[in-house]
Amino acid sequence: MSEVSHLRRFTSARVGLGRAGHALPTAAQLDFEEAHARARDAVWSALDTDELAAACPLPATQVRSLVRDRREFLLRPDLGRRLAEPHGLAPSPGCIALILADGLCAEGVQRHGPALVARLAAALPQAALVIAEQARVALGDAVGEALRAGAVVMLIGERPGLSATDSIGAYITWAPRTGRTDAERNCISNIRPGGLGAEEAAGKILWLLGAARALGATGVALKDEQPASPLLSP
């Protein structure tokens, strides 16, 4: 007969914790509290944009949203979608804009963003790199519009969870322009070591870009029908 604790080796989820009555045992309860404290602190972390730019293989243009500080970022997503002027974005018609953005947590983009950019840039000769601060996903539309980009790949910090404070979400938008809805994007989430690795994530992004080019669109019209990867096999 096996014990519930054996389930732990199959997932990073909090399984097999045992019970104190109906509640969590003390150690599991305090593990949770510690993880929550770390995640709360991570929300308030900031991008070191110079260090990030130096770690990337392409020259980067740095931009900001209209948000002034972190608290305003949390309360005013509308400002986080709008591009601060003046900005240094020079039109590069038809380019693929790769944007590294802090989003709700800068940690993952800071640590894993450059590796992802390196893989994408190697396969995309027309890539242009942008680093964006206090950015929401839709800021990519404004950036893409300014660049006259063919597509935008927004690599943005996801809101930190208890198990991971370093996840990146990739949002791909074909023919970006202000006013695009979320239904017009494709998303790949949980990009981080222990989630979806950089190499596999880059593969999926490149596949989606190719499919988007063929279809002339992203979003619900573009189904991710790439054959499932070996990682998903039992």
Added chain:
Amino acid sequence: MAYAHGIGGTRYVFGDLATLLARATPARSGDALAGIAASSAAERVAAQRALADLPLTVFLNEAVLPYEADDVTRVIIDRHDQAAFAAVSHLTVGGFRDWLLGEAADSAVLARLARGLMPEMVAAVSKIMRITDLVAVAQKCRVVTRFRNTIGLPGTLSIRLQPNHPTDDPRGIAASLLDGLLLGAGDAVIGVNPATDNVEGVMRVVEMLDMVRERFAIPTQTCVLSHVTTTLRAMERGAPVDLVFQSIGGTEATNRSFGVTLALLREAREAALALGRGTLGTDVMYFETGQGSALSADAHHGVDQQTLEARAYGVAREYQPLLVNSVVGFIGPEYLFDGKQIIRAGVEDHFCGKLLGLPMGVDICYTNHAEADQDDMDVLLTLLGVAGVTYIMGVPGADDVMLAYQSTSFHDGLQARALLGKTPAPEFAAWMARMGIGPGNAIPAGLSPALIGLA
């Protein structure tokens, strides 16, 4: 038409019904973000007083969004049952609150009334009710649905088992699933939020969940919460889909932002019904909603988020759903800033859904950028448990490693049932007893991990 009320020598005027409803809404960050909240506590209570004096019949003649411009409004008005409404048609919003709290409004009366109520009427009355009022009335509402078991019977509290995994790894999902079963979760549904919307990947998870359900002969239903168009494709390819999931909102433009139309939802429901997989009933739809989704999609049209949430329930009840839940604290602090706002919204959503006749659950949850913690969730869980919430979520250790937010844990579900004297759905409770599921840490032989590929 305009509405007005004076307080302390100041006359407050509200230009139309939508403005009156917005100004009367208890404070929350989303309405402030939209620029439609009351600018002072006095203005709010003036709006509440004006709202209390409003005859319910006003809602029949003044829509918050024009009939011609919005298909949600059309559903609400076209499906309004005048005969059922007659029971309360003489009341003002304030009189309706008193009536709801009174003894005459018992479970049978409220069930007959549901189709006579418009979402906006229900939202309006909730704005002048305290939390205890909302709990007391919701507790009287009875909504029972069926697919492979019976959900919503008095004295039951069901749990959606949510075994998400960051990469949809089948063994990772299976481990969380088994952990949840051993802690009494899964009678509402075993439902996975997939990491991607890849049709093949979604089908693989659908098939895996169905395999586990069959292997253990669990009297429940499974669901992969992919976009409705993906689920349709999976069904076309023969995937064993029990329930069709979709996020929905309270305006046509919100639904468009989700990539759905009312016709698409109808098509998906018909496809699921054609599979004939339910053994006890034909409730095949599962909807999620949440205050703030319309504003998030820039599709709110100046209507407050709580009224729009109630309108989403008006959409849901078109499709005879098995399950509907608000994901109350998921969307973030720009819509519900802190524990206080999340708690109030969760209780409102449950009340509105139940009064409109829906099998209403709540994902009692928060994100790490909201000013909230587990204590807030405990308060909301207890309130909703007393209110008779149809189901809650069960997430391993309350930590969803795929969606990066905190919901209720399997343990929370056990504790709530124990504290409130609730049981799972009867078929599921009998199955648990048969399988020997109890408080120990040993896994019963009939639920051996090896049976589902966890060697």
